[in-house]
Amino acid sequence: MSKYNNFFGDYGGRYVPEVLRLPLAELEAAYVEAIEDPAFMAEFKTFQTDFIGRPTPLLHAVNAGKALGGADIYIKLEGLANTGAHKINNAAGQALLAKRMGKTRVIAETGAGQHGVATASACARLGLECVIYMGTEDIRRQRPNVYWMELFGAEVRPVASGSATLKDAVNEAFRDWTSSYKNTHYLLGSALGPSPFPDMVREFQSVIGNEVKQQADFKIDAMVACVGGGSNAIGFFSPFIDLSGPRLIGAEAGGRGPGPGNNAVRMDASAKTGIVQGYKSRFLLDDDGQVLPTHSISAGLDYPGIGPQLAELGRTGRVEFVSVTDGEALAALKFFAATEGIIFAMESAHAGAAAMSIAKELGPGKKIIINMSGRGDKDIFISAAAFDGKNWKTFLLEESGRIND
Amino acid sequence: MTELNTKAGTKLITHFIAGYPDIESSYETAVGLINGGAYALEMQIPFSDPSADGPVIELACRRALEKGFKVSDGFRLIERIKEYRDIPVYLMSYSGIVYNMGIDRFTAKAAAAGVCGLIIPDLIPGADEGLYAAGRKAGIQIVPVVVPGVPDSRLEEIMAENPDWVYLALRAGITGSYTILDEVNLGFLDKVKTYGVKIMAGFGIKTPQQIKTLIPHCDAAIAGSFIVDRITSSYNDAAGRISVTEAAADAVRYLLG
Ligand SMILES: Cc1ncc(COP(=O)(O)O)c(C=O)c1O
Numbered sequence: 001m002s003k004y005n006n007f008f009g010d011y012g013g014r015y016v017p018e019v020l021r022l023p024l025a026e027l028e029a030a031y032v033e034a035i036e037d038p039a040f041m042a043e044f045k046t047f048q049t050d051f052i053g054r055p056t057p058l059l060h061a062v063n064a065g066k067a068l069g070g071a072d073i074y075i076k077l078e079g080l081a082n083t084g085a086h087k088i089n090n091a092a093g094q095a096l097l098a099k100r101m102g103k104t105r106v107i108a109e110t111g112a113g114q115h116g117v118a119t120a121s122a123c124a125r126l127g128l129e130c131v132i133y134m135g136t137e138d139i140r141r142q143r144p145n146v147y148w149m150e151l152f153g154a155e156v157r158p159v160a161s162g163s164a165t166l167k168d169a170v171n172e173a174f175r176d177w178t179s180s181y182k183n184t185h186y187l188l189g190s191a192l193g194p195s196p197f198p199d200m201v202r203e204f205q206s207v208i209g210n211e212v213k214q215q216a217d218f219k220i221d222a223m224v225a226c227v228g229g230g231s232n233a234i235g236f237f238s239p240f241i242d243l244s245g246p247r248l249i250g251a252e253a254g255g256r257g258p259g260p261g262n263n264a265v266r267m268d269a270s271a272k273t274g275i276v277q278g279y280k281s282r283f284l285l286d287d288d289g290q291v292l293p294t295h296s297i298s299a300g301l302d303y304p305g306i307g308p309q310l311a312e313l314g315r316t317g318r319v320e321f322v323s324v325t326d327g328e329a330l331a332a333l334k335f336f337a338a339t340e341g342i343i344f345a346m347e348s349a350h351a352g353a354a355a356m357s358i359a360k361e362l363g364p365g366k367k368i369i370i371n372m373s374g375r376g377d378k379d380i381f382i383s384a385a386a387f388d389g390k391n392w393k394t395f396l397l398e399e400s401g402r403i404n405d
Numbered sequence: 406m407t408e409l410n411t412k413a414g415t416k417l418i419t420h421f422i423a424g425y426p427d428i429e430s431s432y433e434t435a436v437g438l439i440n441g442g443a444y445a446l447e448m449q450i451p452f453s454d455p456s457a458d459g460p461v462i463e464l465a466c467r468r469a470l471e472k473g474f475k476v477s478d479g480f481r482l483i484e485r486i487k488e489y490r491d492i493p494v495y496l497m498s499y500s501g502i503v504y505n506m507g508i509d510r511f512t513a514k515a516a517a518a519g520v521c522g523l524i525i526p527d528l529i530p531g532a533d534e535g536l537y538a539a540g541r542k543a544g545i546q547i548v549p550v551v552v553p554g555v556p557d558s559r560l561e562e563i564m565a566e567n568p569d570w571v572y573l574a575l576r577a578g579i580t581g582s583y584t585i586l587d588e589v590n591l592g593f594l595d596k597v598k599t600y601g602v603k604i605m606a607g608f609g610i611k612t613p614q615q616i617k618t619l620i621p622h623c624d625a626a627i628a629g630s631f632i633v634d635r636i637t638s639s640y641n642d643a644a645g646r647i648s649v650t651e652a653a654a655d656a657v658r659y660l661l662g
Contacts, residue, residue: 015500015534017457017526019552019577021559161463162453171456178457179578275500275534276454278527288476289505290453 001242003035003203004028006195009315011308014194016278020174023181028196030101035203040100047092048207051125056080056208058215058369063339070359071221071366075342076212078232078373083118083148085345085374086208086232087189091118093204095126098185105129105184109173111138111166111228112300112347113145114374115189120154130154133172135164138299145378163293166228166303170277190229191307194278198234198308205235208371213239218367220246222358225371226350227252227321228264228300230307232373241318250310251354253296254323260284264294266306267314267321274305281308297326297382298346300374328353330386333376345374346382415620415661416444418495418605420629421653423448423482424474425465426640430649434636435486437653442661444625445493446486447524450479452499457526459581461630465637476502480518487519495548497524504534512539522546524572530563537566548572548605553593564600571597573606573623581630584609586618594622613662632656 007013014024034040048054057080061073078086091108098106106128110116116132123130132149136158139146149156162168170193177186191201212223223240225233227250237248255263258270265271266282274283276291284292284304296302306314313319324332329346332353336342344352348371355370362368376383384392419438423431435446451466451474458466483494496515503511503525515523522545528536530549540547549563550572563571575590584590597604606619607627616626632653639652647655 013532015527015532016529018529018550018555018559018563019574021529022554022556161460162467167454171454174456175459175579179576181577275504275527277456280504285501285505289501290470291501 004032004196004199006199008309008312010273011279011281011311012195012198013280014278015275015280016194017178019178020181020194023177024194024196026101030097031196031200034097034100040096044093044096047096048089052082052088052092053080054207055211055215058212061336061340064336065359067339068356068359070364071362071368073355073359074216074367074369075340076208076236076369076371078208078371079345079348079375083114083121084377085114085118086205086235087115088118088122089207089235090189090201090204090231091115091122091187094185094187094200095119095122095128098128098187099126101185103128103183103185105131105180106187107131107133107173107176107180107184108187108189109133109166109169110189111169111302112298112345113138113142113149113378114300114345116154116156117145117148117152119187119189120149120152123154124152131176132156133159133169133176135159135166135169137164138166138169141299141382142378143381166299167277167291174277190231191234191309192229192277192279192281192305198279201231202234202238202309205231206238208232208235209238209240212236212369216369220369221362221366222247222249222368223371224249224251224351224355224358224368226301226347226373227306227310228303228347229305230310232371234307234309236371237319241313248319249354249358250319250321251350252321252323253298253301253350254325254328255295255297257325261293262295263323264296264301264303265323266304266311268323276305279308281305281311297329298350300345300347301350322354324350324353330383332356333383334387342372343376344372345376346379348373349376415616416625417442417616417657417660418445418447418607418625418627419443419632419657420447420449420497420607420627421632421636422462422465422469423450423479424469424472425451425633426468426636427472428474428478428482430640432482432485433648433650434653436489437650438632438657439490439492440650441654441657443492443657445495447495447497447627447629448479448483450476450496450498450502452502454501455499457579459579459630461633462580465633476506480514483518483520493521494519495522495524496520500525500527500534503528503536508535509539509542512536512543512545516543516545520545522548522570524548524550526550530566546570550574551597552577553590560597560600564602568602570603570605572627573597573604574608575606576608580608582609583611584615586615591622598622613660616660617662628660631660
């Protein structure tokens, strides 16, 4: 696979106003040059080793496999990457690139807050000014991450427009960039948006898959990742895409179940091809092409579009897609905590849940790898409320009283 | 129509949002803009994710969609406006809306409704999904948007599409905030003018003084957020002091000085 494709079949491209044509062309040139420059890649490698803590482990989840009685389960522990999720891989790559381009300011959108935290952290290390756009609904859902971003010195700007979630934060970041691009890099957090973002984000995330290739001393039968915009999935799948195996499986947010506004499933018949946020892909749209509201228990999967390369790989059948409901994700979170002592991020728990049924379907002797894209610390307010609502509420009330004192 | 709709030779193109504050009020807005002396109308079809627009227009689009605005309502609105007065109507929207209907179909429908030109800022020459060809086929103009800072080589590419009019956004950024007119944007206007195209110039136009400064350098000035703001105030005024039609007409008269 080429490092810069622009289009993936019919999907991808760069559908932006004239004002963004120049900054994107400049970014494309800088990316294409840097990714082939041994000096840049060495700098990136050092950042990965010293700060991110790479390679992240590939864990044989023996207990989980036994409990399910199907295929052997392995977990790629991206949640052990510094700042708690795979998002730092891309944030570090792009922040280094921004610096190389002479930019002094970085802006980013965030949903779950993991990309915001990763970006804020990388900017703190590299001395870049940092502004994070975050929907007010996501600020509520993922409050702990807001504090970490601010601790890293970033300014978190609440976005109340539209549905006040991830897609609206993307719009707001683009609005900022149209007047700030001279000194500002827009550090987009998933494998979507106008080119070169989908290619660039995949390359910076491909370290996940490349490590798995090294670490797995066995034949992999299936690989499973959750898919919001698709950055952890495409990075994890990347070195295997051009091969005929293993099976590559993406888990989308099934939310409350079928029906408009209840989920964020883009890879079944409820979505269609559209152009939104600068790229052509599959989106959840109404009959006029207006973007529909979405729902997921996980802020990071609560997005109406899917990265163009995954949309194309879904069309060709190389990547299979399944959907996982809020309830199934919560059950998977509980299962892996109990069997393996690991807390999945709510997003990653969707991959966990998908893997639980695929493991049974594949049966004993087969091997399956889950990408645990992040760890679940950030979700404490969601998981505690779901698992132990009454006690958690009592605790919060007591604790808030203590703060007032 | 030219003299009837212009005052002292100043051509003002007025931007308004179809379906905002509701469908009937947006028709009344158009009538007011015409009565006030607008040279042409630029009607925006609301899109859920208007990423080139500032807060005023973003909110207006959102409100229109919350009230159930459909693209077909927009075409009907244009037909009604054209019945009221045969004034040039430009239709502005985003790629998401146009692509969803099919570029050819959208363009043909716009032409049939009486639209004279389409302004689709995120379908630019070279990545237009066939919009410019569709415009030629349907016999309506496609109006490219350019901004100061676009390099000469790119201007050449855009001009190769042979546009009648060019929409010149007077600064980078989104719609809304006030634009200072200086050598940079006025100089850019003069440069674009050398291509022999007609220029409509806007973004952050809120005062008659700005328009006086602008007019010697272009063919028409565009006002958008300023008008939407005026409509919002009139519509939200519980005392109902002036109708939306009057508010729109007043806004145009004020800008024309
Ligand atoms: C832990 C984690 N996993 C997955 C995602 C979804 O993004 P993507 O599909 O780009 O990996 C997010 C996004 O916030 C996340 O925080």
